[in-house]
Structure formats: structure tokens, C-alpha cells
Amino acid sequence: MKYFIRTYGCQMNHSDSERIAGVLELANYEKSSQESDADLIVINMCSVRESAVSRISGNFHKYKKYIITNPNLKTVITGCVLDSDKEKFGELFDLVIDIREIEKLPERLKSMSTNKILPEFKTSQPSLSGGTKSSSSNQKSMIFRKARNDKEKLEIENTYDYFSINPQHESKITAYVPIMTGCNNFCSYCVVPYTRGREKSRMVDEIIDEIAKLIENGYKEIILLGQNVNSYQPDENTNFPKLLRLINDIPGHFWIRFLTSHPKDISEELIKTVALCEKCTEYIHLALQSGDDDILKIMNRKYTAEHFLILVQMIRKNISNVAITTDIIVGFPTETIEQLQNTAEIMKKIKFDMAYINKYSPREGTVSAKMTDNVSWDEKKEREVILNKILKETALENNQKYVGKVVEVLVDKIDGDFIFGKTKSFKSVKIGIINYKSRIKEGEFLKVKITEAEFWNLEGEVVE
């Protein structure tokens, strides 16, 4: 039996897909390089944007075609799925499974009655916005609704074994390692606390064992993942800086990155730990979201623009050559052009290396979805352009400071006549191979002299 996983969303979802692959391979499924050849298609979805939900619904006609040539095909959806969407997806997919109980996927697939379910996909025409329901899909929805009661949710929390799954990593160089999941912050626009539940930290020993094995197996970059890594607290004696120090003590030459940090929780202890641990990278992703205090309040972000600025100053003072990236939402309900200007001003002061600027769109089930989405899409696009212009200027200015410097680069790809890699500060570097091709390998650290800087990447040459 062959499986294919389609992943939407952030690094956390990609990490989840590596664990889904681990579960399936343990059950003797083989990876299919093409969706159309698979006997099992798993959609690992993201609910952060409404567009992802619509895209999955729109793509479903493809799977109905595949079922005609492969009547045994099964389709599964998991990931960041809101309860309201789970019911709708239950009408399309053979199985909707909570990511927190993904280790039970093979068992659930075995117990499914193929003959009873699959013919319905060929004859019915369900859609997420309503549409024809078959009796079988009605039945599935009813079973699903029954399973979503509070008792079952509690059982999912109590039997949660997700962290102990052995993942099948996509890369041989970089490994995602989840250290916590869930979120207690309830930002007013975000679905994560509803789809992933409350924060749960993984035990230290389990994390250290997993990373030590990865390093033994040649991995060079470890990316610690959590919706809010600064809140990592598996017991009263352990916090995130302590975990970083323990990982830093694992022998070997490798880099440590982490995502994502919430500004309200980032501490001086954490910043100083990153500065002191030689394996921690000079890179901090800190989501600003808005530079206006009133908008931050409505977003329930629990910090002010001034506090954010103080944090950035502390980071720059302690971590030399640090690159700082961020997330920003434009056109949040009630945002005026003056409030957008406050975001523009703080961007000019901070000089981000990268900002992921998103136009606000409401997500059903969140607090902000109850507010009037009063900034038009065209206006949001214009605001995005204003901020992107500032970002391009500051990113180029920051990159130009690298020209002439020798930096360490981790090679992640050799393609044609070029080597591609990343600096410790997460800058992409392109290097012409010419004489070095025969002896340079992916996963190697190189000393590179930067010769050119562009907006989003650097160019350089290997230092002999």
C-alpha cells in the first residue's frame, strides 16, 4: 500500500507530516512520489487562512477521479482543523482524525469498511459549502459528531502519545523537533488554541535522546518547534533556556534554531542563553503583528509596541550579527491608516531582515471573526505594499553589511553549477561551484566570503 501526504501551513504542520509518515511506514505503507499512484492520501491541513480550507475543498474533485482508477483509495484529513470544519470534511473524506491521536491512524484505517464508504464518493457530490449528502456520509458525520463530545476530547488529551512517534524526516540535514504543542494565548484572530488545544510540553529526556540520535545520524541543523517555545515548561525546574543549554551540551558540530517566540514571554535569561550557547543560531523570529498599541490590544497580544522595541534592543545588544524576522497582519478590523503608519514607523526603527506580511482574513470560531471586517481587500493590498517597500529597504541594508565578511554556511543543496546554503543568521547564500564541485557535499559547513547582497539572499565564494 502506498501513501502520499499533502501538507499545508507552517513548519509545525510539516513536522507533523514527518510523524504521520513515521506511523504509516511502521505499518508497512510505502511512500508514493505521486498523489495519483497512492492508495492512501493524507491531507495535513492548516486552518490559519480561510483560503487553505477552500483550496482543499476545491481539490477534492481530483481524488474522486483517482477513486475511479483505484477503488481502494482512502482519503484522510488531519492537522489544524476546526471542529466546525471537521464536520464538513467528514462529508468528503473517508476519515477525519485529530493530529493528537495520529498514532492510531493505521488501526482506524483497518477498521474502516471500504465497500461501504468508497462507492459514495463516485456518486455523491458533496461540497464544503453544503451540497448533496449521501446516506453514508450522513452516517459518517453522525459518528464524527458523537466522537467530538467532551469526554472523547479529554481521552485524546490523556492518551496523547504524539511526541513518542518516530518521524520520517524529509531532509537528511535539517530536522524539525517538536518540543511543545498547543497554545494558551488566544490571540483574537487565531484558531490554534481551538485546533491544537492548550500548551503541552514534551519531557526533556525524550527531546535530548531524539536530538542526540539525529546528530549521530549526521543531522547538522535542529529546529525546535512549538506554537510558543518560550512557554516550554515540562516541570517546575525546567524552562526553555535550560533546555537550550542541555541541547548545546550534546557533542558534535550542529546548529540550533527555534520557532516561534511570543514577545510577551521572551526573557532576558533566554536572550543571554542564546548569546552564550555557541550552537544557538544568530536568528530570532519574533511576531510583531502590529505596531499600534490599540490594535495589539484588540488582537489580545498582551504587549505594547514600546515593549517590543525594548526586546529588540536587548536582543541586538546581546547577540551579535543577529537577524530578526517577524509576522505582521495588515487591515485588522478597525485598523486606520494612522495605525498602519505606527506599524510602518516601528518597522523602520527595527529594520527587520524579513517580515511575513499577511492581509487579515477572518477565521470562523475566533473572537475577531465576530468583528466587522471593515478594511476592504484593495485597501489591505495597498497597506501590504507600503510595508513591503520598507521591508525591502531594510532587508537590503542589513544584507549589504555582509559584503566582504567571511561567514559559516551550511550547504543544503548542490544544483548545477551552484551550491546553496544558509548562514547561521538564516540568510540564503548562493555560491558558484566551479573548482570546488568534486569535494563539497550537502550537509557540509563551509567558510564563505560574501561578495554580493540582494534583497533576499547573498552571493559568495568558498574561502580556501
Ligand code: SF4
Ligand atoms: S501565540 Fe497567538 S498567534 Fe501564536 S499560536 Fe498562540 S494564539 Fe495563535
